[in-house]
Amino acid sequence: MNIESITNLSSATPPVASAPSARFTERSALGGKVKKILFIHPNFPGQFRYLAEYCAASPWFEVDFITEALPCGAPGIRMHRIVDNRSPRSESTAKVLRALKAAGYIPDLAVAHSGWGHDYYFRDIFPETSIISYPEWYHHEGDIRNEMLNVTLQNSDHVMVPTQYQKSRFPTRFHDKIRVIHEGVDVQYFSPATDVVFKYFEHEFKCGDEIITYAARGLEPVRGFPEFMRAIPSILNARPNVRVIIAGDQQSCYGPAHPSGMSWRKVLEDELKLPLERVIFCGKVGEPYLLKIFQISSLHIYLSRPFILSWSILEAMSSGCLILGNSGYPLQEVLTDGYNGVVCELDNISIAETAIRILESPGKFQHCRVQAREFAKKNYCSEKCVQNQLQLF
Known part of the structure; x- marks a missing residue:
């Protein structure tokens, strides 16, 4: 089977994260269950760096991550690496998804970069799971790559793009689904200094x-x-x-x-x-x-x-x-x-x-x-x- 799971056992200090938002604190008070989040991005962690770190540091999320990257990971994140590099990315990712489902894993939510088609078959495999797509870029009219994007956008519950300009490139029929939310930068780390x-x-x-x-x-x-x-x-x-x-x-x-x-x-x-x-x-x-x-x-x-x-x-x-x-x-x-x-x-x-x-x-x-x-x-x-x-x- 073309799947390799890597559980990160690092003893490094977990990333610092803000306290869980009020809605999740409220859910816990009402006896809500831990939410299973599945991230999909070929280059771990990509644009999901800060969101995945936050979820991994929160007691209310269980985090898995599918990626093509070499063995890698972060505290609190269970890694699943795509090792089939001969099939189209949509199919090689589908193999990993089917293997996870066969093992009894069903995510509550998926957050996927859609630019390379990794989530193309997601809805077929997990029809009840909500999915947030991050398509990033819509190509010029007539570009064959848009055909796969159109399917994933249609199947998504929500769509995130980082800028208004990127949103403007998508067909207007998808605009109601698209939220402009940038992934952010670490403004504490990237700060001025005068003695460097x-x-x-x-x-x-x-x-x-x-x-x-x-x-x-x-x-x-x-x-x-x-x-x-x-x-x-x-x-x-x-x-x-x-x-x-x-x-x-x-x-x-x-x-x-x-x-x-x-x-x-x-x-x-x-x-x-x-x-x-x-x-x-x-x-x-x-x-x-x-x-x-x-x-x-x-x-x-x-x-x-x-x-x-x-x-x-x-x-x-x-x-x-x-x-x-x-x-x-x-x-x-x-x-x-x-x-x-x-x-x-x-x-x-x-x-x-x-x-x-x-x-x-x-x-x-x-x-x-x-x-x-x-x-x-x-x-x-x-x-x-x-x-x-x-x-x-």
Whole structure:
């Protein structure tokens, strides 16, 4: 049988969570039973990180998680790994679901990422179980991937998406089902600091140095990487002390690779011949390094074509970064020019001119740092977002 269950026996301290909401406290007082929650996401824990942690730390939930990830887990979560990588994801997940049902497991609620079809057969296997879908992205009209999404959306009791822009892409017939609830970011962890030193091989950066930062999952056109790179020469010429830190994977994560077969980074490095002592590529970094990069940043540049809003922009705002972002979606939902950041156009000339203007008078934009953090705390605090998600339970 193509199923591998991993029960996490870690002795690590369980995640800190708020007290269970009033409705669950009330249920316990009335003798209510523990609720079985099944999460489904190929990349544990994905967007369900904070919600799954909360449920695992609560006495009123029993948490299981189906994933494709390598053996992993968290305290209080029973893991079930999909090991059949030859079948379509909908079918390989269905095998795990059927095995769980055969073992006597029936969840009260499922929370599933629907973007890859993992919950396609869920309603057939557990017809009485409520399901909350997280479809994330509706593709262009005529895209065959939407056919599977349409089925899962029809079968779902509730649908969550993180931004209004993402909701707007779905057919209007589903809008009554869709709630805009972001999964949130850890605003306590991602917070400002003034005494940070970031070391990367022979390079050392500290607060007060003139540093431009850029971070993306992949260095690719979807996140404005070519425009950003082509803005750098003008910025370096105008600001002789500025250095640039770039964090992100060389591989394209959301869009096509360069026609040459080389990475976009390699193509642009060959084109621009940037001085590597001033332009530092850190590759893909973990949260501790990303936090330091945000904390030492003089100006954080986040660019995106219309697509999913990155966690990194919200984490940068929470860290008190001065943000320069481009106009249009998805940024216009979180960034207001002159209030909690600065807005430019998605072209190298506008990026360079605006960045130089900011670096010439950074004190004029100090209020944007303060408002960026306040905006993140008010609207994207993970604890508040979890409470909003629980309303769908």
